[in-house]
Amino acid sequence: AQSVTQLGSHVSVSEGALVLLRCNYSSSVPPYLFWYVQYPNQGLQLLLKYTTGATLVKGINGFEAEFKKSETSFHLTKPSAHMSDAAEYFCAVSDPGGYNKLIFGAGTRLAVHP
Amino acid sequence: ETGVTQSPTHLIKTRGQQVTLRCSSQSGHNTVSWYQQALGQGPQFIFQYYREEENGRGNFPPRFSGLQFPNYSSELNVNALELDDSALYLCASSSAGGPDTQYFGPGTRLTVL
Numbered sequence: 516a517q518s519v520t521q522l523g524s525h526v527s528v529s530e531g532a533l534v535l536l537r538c539n540y541s542s543s544v545p546p547y548l549f550w551y552v553q554y555p556n557q558g559l560q561l562l563l564k565y566t567t568g569a570t571l572v573k574g575i576n577g578f579e580a581e582f583k584k585s586e587t588s589f590h591l592t593k594p595s596a597h598m599s600d601a602a603e604y605f606c607a608v609s610d611p612g613g614y615n616k617l618i619f620g621a622g623t624r625l626a627v628h629p
Numbered sequence: 630e631t632g633v634t635q636s637p638t639h640l641i642k643t644r645g646q647q648v649t650l651r652c653s654s655q656s657g658h659n660t661v662s663w664y665q666q667a668l669g670q671g672p673q674f675i676f677q678y679y680r681e682e683e684n685g686r687g688n689f690p691p692r693f694s695g696l697q698f699p700n701y702s703s704e705l706n707v708n709a710l711e712l713d714d715s716a717l718y719l720c721a722s723s724s725a726g727g728p729d730t731q732y733f734g735p736g737t738r739l740t741v742l
Contacts, residue, residue, distance in 0.1 A: 557735055559733040561731075561732075614679075615677070615729065615731065617721075617731060619671030619673070621670055
C-alpha cells in the first residue's frame with residue numbers, strides 16, 4: 516500500500532531564507548507525486564507535480580521539487596521565503612495504474628517570520 | 630472557466646442526522662473525487678465518481694454514499710452522523726485517467742454536535 520510521510524509538522528523560517536519541506540513515500544511502483552498548498556479556510560491548490568521525465572519539477576510561486584527514486588523522496592524547496600508563503604503544505608502520491616486516487620501526508624505548516 | 634464549487638460552506642448537524650453536500654465540477658471535467666480532512670490531518674480519500682458510476686472507494690463505511698449527475702456535478706451523503714464525522718469535506722474534479730491534476734473546491738465544514 517502506498518503511504519506518504521512528511522517530516523516536521525511545523526517548519527518556521529525567516530523571510531528570505533531557504534524553505535525545505537520534506538516528503539518521503541512508500542510505493543511498490545514509481546508513483547505520481549504532488550505538492551499542494553492550503554491557505555486558511557480554503558481548499559487545496561496544486562503547486563507542482565511529477566509524473567515522468569525530468570526529476571526536477573518547477574511549480575508556481577517559485578517552488579520546486581526533486582524526485583529521488585533511490586531515496587523515495589520528493590522534497591519541496593524555495594530559495595527565498597516570502598510572508599505570503601505561510602500556509603499548510605501537503606505532499607501526495609497516486610498510483611499510475613490506478614484511478615488517480617490521491618494519498619496525502621499529514622501536512623507541514625510553514626510559518627514565515629519577518 | 631468556472632472552478633470547482635461546493636455548497637454549503639458550513640453546516641452544523643446533530644449526531645444521528647443525515648447530511649448532503651454538493652459539488653459542481655470544473656468545466657470539461659467528468660470525474661469527481663471526495664475527500665475528508667479532519668482537523669490537523671491530511672485529506673483522506675472517500676470515493677470517486679466517473680460518468681455517474683463509483684470508480685473507487687476508500688476505507689469509509691457504507692453510510693457514506695454519493696451520486697454523480699449527467700452534468701458531472703456530485704453529491705456526498707452521510708447517514709447516521711457521528712461526532713467523528715466533523716471535518717472539512719473537499720471535492721475535487723479532474724478529467725478521467727492518468728496523472729491529470731485534481732482541482733479542489735473550497736470545501737464544506739461539517740460540525741456534528
